[in-house]
Amino acid sequence: MDTFLLNDSENDLLKAAELIKNGSVVGLPTETVYGLGADAANEEAVRAIFAAKGRPADNPLIVHLADFSDAVKYTSAIPQLAYKLADRFCPGPLTMVLPKNDRIPMVTSGGLDTVGIRIPSHPVMHRIIELSGCPIAAPSANTSGYPSPTTAGHVMRDMQGKIAAIVDGGQSDFGVESTVISFDSEDTVRILRPGAVTREMLLEVCSDVIIDPAILHEVEEGAKVASPGMKYKHYSPKADIIMVESNLDEFLNVVEKNYGEDVYALIFDGDTCNCPYRHMTYGSDSSQQAHLLFQRLRELDEAGAKKVYVRAPSPEGIGLAVYNRLIRAAGFEVIRI
Ligand code: AMP
Ligand code: MG
Numbered sequence: 001m002d003t004f005l006l007n008d009s010e011n012d013l014l015k016a017a018e019l020i021k022n023g024s025v026v027g028l029p030t031e032t033v034y035g036l037g038a039d040a041a042n043e044e045a046v047r048a049i050f051a052a053k054g055r056p057a058d059n060p061l062i063v064h065l066a067d068f069s070d071a072v073k074y075t076s077a078i079p080q081l082a083y084k085l086a087d088r089f090c091p092g093p094l095t096m097v098l099p100k101n102d103r104i105p106m107v108t109s110g111g112l113d114t115v116g117i118r119i120p121s122h123p124v125m126h127r128i129i130e131l132s133g134c135p136i137a138a139p140s141a142n143t144s145g146y147p148s149p150t151t152a153g154h155v156m157r158d159m160q161g162k163i164a165a166i167v168d169g170g171q172s173d174f175g176v177e178s179t180v181i182s183f184d185s186e187d188t189v190r191i192l193r194p195g196a197v198t199r200e201m202l203l204e205v206c207s208d209v210i211i212d213p214a215i216l217h218e219v220e221e222g223a224k225v226a227s228p229g230m231k232y233k234h235y236s237p238k239a240d241i242i243m244v245e246s247n248l249d250e251f252l253n254v255v256e257k258n259y260g261e262d263v264y265a266l267i268f269d270g271d272t273c274n275c276p277y278r279h280m281t282y283g284s285d286s287s288q289q290a291h292l293l294f295q296r297l298r299e300l301d302e303a304g305a306k307k308v309y310v311r312a313p314s315p316e317g318i319g320l321a322v323y324n325r326l327i328r329a330a331g332f333e334v335i336r337i
Contacts, residue, residue: 003027004165005152008124012167017131019164025049027141027155029169030064031122032093032178032195033148033294034155035138036163037064040074043105046137050107052162055144059228060110061137062095062118062178066129071117074135076101079183084205091121093174093196097182097227108137110228118178124169140177141166147235147294147329150175154298175291176321180227184210191215192227194321196290215324216315218332234328237297239264239305241330245312246337248274254335255309262306266296271311278305286319293322297329 006012008029016026020037023045028037036052038045040063050057065071068086071078075098082096100115109115120126129136140148141155149155152168159166179195179202187207191199194215202209214230225231244251248271255265255277265277269284280300282292300308310330315323327334 001161001164003156003160003163005156006165006167008167008169013124013127014131016165016167017128020045020128020132020134020136023048024164025052026164027152027159027166028125028128028136028138029122029152029167029172030120030125030138031173032120032176033150033172033174034141034152035064035125035136036141036155036159037128037136037138039132040108040135040137041103041105042134043107046105046107049137049139052159053139053142053144055139056228056232057107058110059139059232060112060114060116061108061139062116062180063104063108064118064120064125064129064136064138066119066126068117068119070135071098074101074104074115075099075117079186081183081187081189081206085181085189085202086119088205089197089201090119091126092119093121093178094118095178095180097180097192104135112228114182116180122169122173124167128167145233145236147237147297148177150291150294154295157298173291174318175294176318176325179321182226190226193229194324196318196321198317198320200317211320215320216327233331235294235297235325236329236331237301237305237308239300240307241297241310241326241333242308243310243312243326243330243334244337245334248311250337251309251311252277254337258307258309262304264300264303264305264308266300266308266310268311286313286317286322289313289322290318293325
């Protein structure tokens with residue numbers, strides 16, 4: 001099939017909404033990363049998302065709604081705390097896992113009896129949800145396992161010929177996927193995937209916020225996980241990624257010892273004057289690192305990198321999300337000095 005590139009004009013957004021209403025899959029911009037959207041209530045359309053990505057069937061899709069007040073249509077119970085969180089963080093990069101009802105088919109939830117609900121703030125995504133009148137299931141619009149897309153061009157590279165259209169809404173603001181939480185008790189949530197809504201921000205509303213251990217540690221084969229996405233190799237470019245937790249001098253020693261053809265360093269903006277090796281940079285603070293990480297991982301592949309030593313980001317604030325994506329991209333290969 002031909003994959004049409006649409007823009008953010010009202011006319012093109014109507015076309016995208018029409019495609020989704022009719023069961024097609026469309027690449028959509030959001031404030032986190034680009035998503036692969038289809039009608040969450042249409043089993044066949046949802047199967048087409050899994051097929052286009054090559055995504056394992058037990059990895060659930062997040063359902064995107066125009067307003068949190070619509071969540072009652074697709075869930076069977078909503079705790080008071082969820083309303084409080086919605087008041088503070090919706091629309092935005094927060095996904096809440098809630099018990100689903102029958103309007104969300106099992107294919108969409110990866111066989112779980114819960115569904116992740118998110119209210120995106122990106123005006124293009126928001127408008128397409130409104131115009132389609134559909135709950136939109138949308139995982140990240142990358143080939144499964146590869147770094148998530150933050151531009152329409154990335155989506156085109158992964159999905160050309162596999163989906164009906166892509167809407168270009170510019171570069172994603174945050175650059176990492178949403179924070180996913182579940183509810184442990186009346187006043188406690190658990191972070192299943194870190195994102196731009198940080199633990200500190202959630203603590204403004206919740207009495208306690210637990211960071212699920214699987215965020216920073218490898219899940220053993222066959223272990224039961226709270227969030228199926230934790231099981232899979234993720235975010236990895238073709239190049240072999242090695243994360244190095246050290247100061248700049250020690251980092252440069254590691255690169256020196258292992259340097260050779262097709263070896264790159266991925267470092268912070270301020271590091272460059274001291275780095276005599278082939279390198280790229282990914283910003284100087286956690287927000288910039290989040291914004292740039294996936295793009296750089298794709299660019300390193302394009303440059304022909306085979307091995308990349310990456311300076312580990314600080315795991316504070318949104319940095320925890322960057323650290324979580326990188327340690328998975330590295331397949332948990334970390335050098336700590
Ligand atoms: P992606 O669609 O690529 O952003 O990935 C979504 C991730 O959110 C999945 O891999 C899961 O880890 C998590 N998730 C989505 N829905 C649920 C759910 N119902 N329960 C637990 N985790 C979920
Ligand atoms: Mg993904």
